[in-house]
Amino acid sequence: MAVAKKAHTSEPEQTEGQITRRRMLNWLSSVGLFGSAIVSVFSNLVFIKPRATYGQPNRFSIGKPEDFPSGTRITLSEQNICVVREGEKLCAISTVCTHLGCIVSTSETGFACPCHGSRYDQDGNVTGGPAPKALPWYKVTLAPNGELEVDKGEEVAAGTYFNA
Amino acid sequence: MAKKSYFSALTELPANLWHSIFRNPLPSSDLGRSQTSFTNFFLHIHPVKVNKHTIKPWFTMGLGLITFFLFVILIVTGVLLMFYYVPSTEQAYNRMLDLRSSVAFGTFLRNMHRWAAHGMVAAVFLHMCRVFFTGSYKKPREFNWVLGIVLFLLTLFSSFTGYLLPWDQLAFWAITVGAAIAGYAPLVGKEIQFLLLGDTSVGQEALLRFYVLHIAVLPLVMTMLIAVHFWRIRKDGGLSRPEEADAASQPPGESLEAWPTELDVAPAQSAVAVQTVAAPAIEKKRYGIQGLVRGPFTKVGNVPENSVFSWPNLFMAELFVFVLTLAGVLVMSLLFNAPLEEPVNIAHPPNPAKAPWYFLGLQEMVSYSAFWGGVGIPTLEVLILLLVPYLDRGTKGVGKWFAKERLLANTLFLTFVIVNIGLIIIGTFFRGPNWAFVSPW
Numbered sequence: 236m237a238v239a240k241k242a243h244t245s246e247p248e249q250t251e252g253q254i255t256r257r258r259m260l261n262w263l264s265s266v267g268l269f270g271s272a273i274v275s276v277f278s279n280l281v282f283i284k285p286r287a288t289y290g291q292p293n294r295f296s297i298g299k300p301e302d303f304p305s306g307t308r309i310t311l312s313e314q315n316i317c318v319v320r321e322g323e324k325l326c327a328i329s330t331v332c333t334h335l336g337c338i339v340s341t342s343e344t345g346f347a348c349p350c351h352g353s354r355y356d357q358d359g360n361v362t363g364g365p366a367p368k369a370l371p372w373y374k375v376t377l378a379p380n381g382e383l384e385v386d387k388g389e390e391v392a393a394g395t396y397f398n399a
Numbered sequence: 400m401a402k403k404s405y406f407s408a409l410t411e412l413p414a415n416l417w418h419s420i421f422r423n424p425l426p427s428s429d430l431g432r433s434q435t436s437f438t439n440f441f442l443h444i445h446p447v448k449v450n451k452h453t454i455k456p457w458f459t460m461g462l463g464l465i466t467f468f469l470f471v472i473l474i475v476t477g478v479l480l481m482f483y484y485v486p487s488t489e490q491a492y493n494r495m496l497d498l499r500s501s502v503a504f505g506t507f508l509r510n511m512h513r514w515a516a517h518g519m520v521a522a523v524f525l526h527m528c529r530v531f532f533t534g535s536y537k538k539p540r541e542f543n544w545v546l547g548i549v550l551f552l553l554t555l556f557s558s559f560t561g562y563l564l565p566w567d568q569l570a571f572w573a574i575t576v577g578a579a580i581a582g583y584a585p586l587v588g589k590e591i592q593f594l595l596l597g598d599t600s601v602g603q604e605a606l607l608r609f610y611v612l613h614i615a616v617l618p619l620v621m622t623m624l625i626a627v628h629f630w631r632i633r634k635d636g637g638l639s640r641p642e643e644a645d646a647a648s649q650p651p652g653e654s655l656e657a658w659p660t661e662l663d664v665a666p667a668q669s670a671v672a673v674q675t676v677a678a679p680a681i682e683k684k685r686y687g688i689q690g691l692v693r694g695p696f697t698k699v700g701n702v703p704e705n706s707v708f709s710w711p712n713l714f715m716a717e718l719f720v721f722v723l724t725l726a727g728v729l730v731m732s733l734l735f736n737a738p739l740e741e742p743v744n745i746a747h748p749p750n751p752a753k754a755p756w757y758f759l760g761l762q763e764m765v766s767y768s769a770f771w772g773g774v775g776i777p778t779l780e781v782l783i784l785l786l787v788p789y790l791d792r793g794t795k796g797v798g799k800w801f802a803k804e805r806l807l808a809n810t811l812f813l814t815f816v817i818v819n820i821g822l823i824i825i826g827t828f829f830r831g832p833n834w835a836f837v838s839p840w
Binding site: 280283284285288289290291310312313315334335336337338340347348349350351352364365367 | 572575576578579580593594597598599600746747748749750762765768769
């Protein structure tokens with residue numbers, strides 16, 4: 236302490252506003268130390284964010300087109316999609332309510348959510364309740380082995396059918 | 400000689416053991432009463448003497464204490480339940496059934512944990528109401544109010560994380576909906592939802608995360624904050640009380656300003672000093688350093704008339720509240736079993752899918768708009784609650800229930816309470832399948 240005082244008085248030219256070497260070093264080392272402490276807190280956030288998940292894969296096979304004859308309207312509960320086929324036209328509509336993630340059930344007019352009363356028509360458009368947007372449609376493709384593949388990672392516009 | 404001292408050591412052993420643990424005999428004098436309070440670790444949290452107003456049962460109704468004791472009951476029963484619980488989607492539900500069928504007192508412990516948890520949510524809310532209606536959040540207690548609000552939110556979050564653990568239908572859908580609500584927060588919502596669940600939907604990762612939060616992270620944080628909350632009660636000058644409660648203790652002709660602004664500290668003369676201070680005949684108070692307390696709220700000035708010794712007055716009151724709380728939880732647990740629904744069925748939410756009662760007000764709001772009901776309005780409410788002591792700077796009406804001077808503030812808060820309870824009642828009794836309006840009659 237005494238040394239510091241001495242060092243200070245030995246530079247009488249120094250005014251308050253100017254940056255001494257000591258202050259500069261203090262400042263740099265604090266920024267360095269506290270900065271790395273803050274960065275290490277963020278590293279915890281990175282740590283708890285999983286890089287791989289163990290749930291349902293986004294892309295999955297649902298079977299051959301023949302499994303879904305015309306007029307089918309079937310809910311695949313494990314994948315949370317509803318497969319609809321009319322004539323040659325086939326599509327996969329999500330059954331996860333866009334409001335808060337409950338699973339909608341098929342009703343006579345389309346879909347209805349048991350949690351907060353959202354209602355959708357046959358194509359997944361909102362007809363009532365708090366749902367903010369329509370149920371998404373997922374891309375359906377035919378894999379080389381002749382099975383239909385749904386990709387939940389890729390949404391398509393409502394009314395985009397796969398031609399079986 | 401050696402033999403004799405050996406025998407005497409043996410005969411004195413029980414007494415010596417006792418005195419090595421408890422420094423004081425059961426107190427019979429005022430000196431003993433004050434020494435007992437501050438030489439015992441568990442008692443020294445309390446002041447040696449408390450204002451008479453503080454231990455009036457109808458002032459606090461013991462609500463803060465009830466909350467704390469419920470927290471203790473939750474820790475004890477929770478640790479016991481941990482011996483049998485496995486946070487795995489394969490096993491969790493079966494473990495719940497095992498608690499019922501093959502664990503001694505399993506059902507009873509789970510009942511206690513569940514009802515104490517519900518009770519704690521209710522008690523912490525009522526405690527907040529008490530503090531508001533008595534104007535106890537005012538200066539210098541502003542920050543303790545803020546800590547209280549944080550503890551209230553942590554209580555809700557603890558309860559929310561605990562809800563998933565039985566892995567039944569109610570658990571799964573309440574957490575699905577709850578996490579989705581978090582997803583509506585602007586900018587970081589989706590990120591929070593993903594961090595919370597550890598996946599895109601509720602599953603094994605979410606169960607493990609909620610378990611860790613429920614049994615380690617939240618209890619640790621809460622224990623720490625509760626300690627600070629208690630510590631601040633003393634540092635903020637004890638419980639709030641009206642000015643009259645202190646007035647009688649002031650020697651005539653001497654106002655608070657007359658007390659020395661710089662501490663007038665005499666060398667500590669052991670605890671006997673406390674005795675001399677207590678004697679009203681002493682004109683000029685001199686006291687040892689028990690703690691340097693700044694501001695006008697040093698206890699020394701109001702020792703003589705208006706306060707009583709914590710032992711036994713305060714401690715008996717606290718014991719009474721504890722026994723009452725424990726008895727309440729035990730009776731509830733004997734009469735009602737904690738519900739357990741069917742095991743998780745990912746495809747079929749129950750209809751209606753209802754959260755626990757204290758979240759039904761939120762669920763009711765969410766059914767109008769997910770963002771406003773689930774994020775916007777609750778965030779605003781919490782922000783306003785946090786800012787209350789910094790917005791309402793009036794000093795009148797502290798330490799009195801429904802003081803006339805605080806008519807506006809109390810009316811506003813009462814409206815807030817009634818609206819929220821009203822929403823909970825609507826969500827609980829007036830909502831049926833598909834969240835359609837039904838009449839309970």
